[in-house]
Amino acid sequence: MSTDALVLLKEDHKEVQRLFRQYRAETAEAARAELADEIVRQLTVHSYLEDEVLYPRIRAEVPDLAFEMDLAHQEHHVAELLCAEIDAMRDDDPELPAKMAVLTDAVTRHIHTEEQEWFPKVRAAMGRRELQQIGERMLALRQTAPTSPHRPGLLQRVADAVSA
Numbered sequence: 001m002s003t004d005a006l007v008l009l010k011e012d013h014k015e016v017q018r019l020f021r022q023y024r025a026e027t028a029e030a031a032r033a034e035l036a037d038e039i040v041r042q043l044t045v046h047s048y049l050e051d052e053v054l055y056p057r058i059r060a061e062v063p064d065l066a067f068e069m070d071l072a073h074q075e076h077h078v079a080e081l082l083c084a085e086i087d088a089m090r091d092d093d094p095e096l097p098a099k100m101a102v103l104t105d106a107v108t109r110h111i112h113t114e115e116q117e118w119f120p121k122v123r124a125a126m127g128r129r130e131l132q133q134i135g136e137r138m139l140a141l142r143q144t145a146p147t148s149p150h151r152p153g154l155l156q157r158v159a160d161a162v163s164a
C-alpha cells in the first residue's frame with residue numbers, strides 16, 4: 001500500500017464521495033442517519049489530518065499556495081460547522097436532507113480544488129520521499145484523530161457571535 005500523502009488523501013476523497021452517493025440513493029430514514037454519521041466522522045478525521053500535517057508543510061514549503069491554504073482552511077471551517085449541526089440534529093429533522101446537500105456540494109467543490117488545482121503543484125514541489133514521510137505521519141495520527149466535529153464550544157461561539 002502506498003503511503004504517499006496525496007494518494008492517501010485521494011482515497012479518503014473517493015470514499016466520502018461514495019458515501020455521499022449512497023446517502024442520496026438511500027430512502028430509509030435510519031440508514032440515511034447512519035450514513036450522515038459516517039460522513040461526519042470521516043470528514044472530521046480527514047480535515048484534521050490535512051490541517052495538522054499537510055497544510056502546514058505546504059505553507060512552509062510552497063509559499064505560492066499560501067492563499068489557497070487560507071481558502072482551504074476556511075472551507076474546512078464551513079464544513080466543520082455544517083458537520084457539527086448535522087451531528088446535533090435528530091434523525092427525523094426535516095432540515096437534515098438539505099443540510100446534507102449543502103455539505104455535499106461544498107465538500108465536492110473543495111475536493112475538486114485540492115485534487116485539480118493544487119495537489120499537482122504540491123507533488124512537483126515536494127517529491128516522492130517527502131510525500132511518503134508526510135503520509136506515514138498522517139497514518140500514525142489517524143489513530144488518535146478526533147472523530148466528532150464538536151470542538152469545545154464551536155456552535156456556542158457561533159451563537160454568541162450572532163446574538164452579540
Ligand SMILES: [Fe+2]
Binds near residue numbers: 047050072110
Ligand atoms: Fe481539505
Ligand SMILES: [Fe+2]
Binds near residue numbers: 009050111114
Ligand atoms: Fe482533502
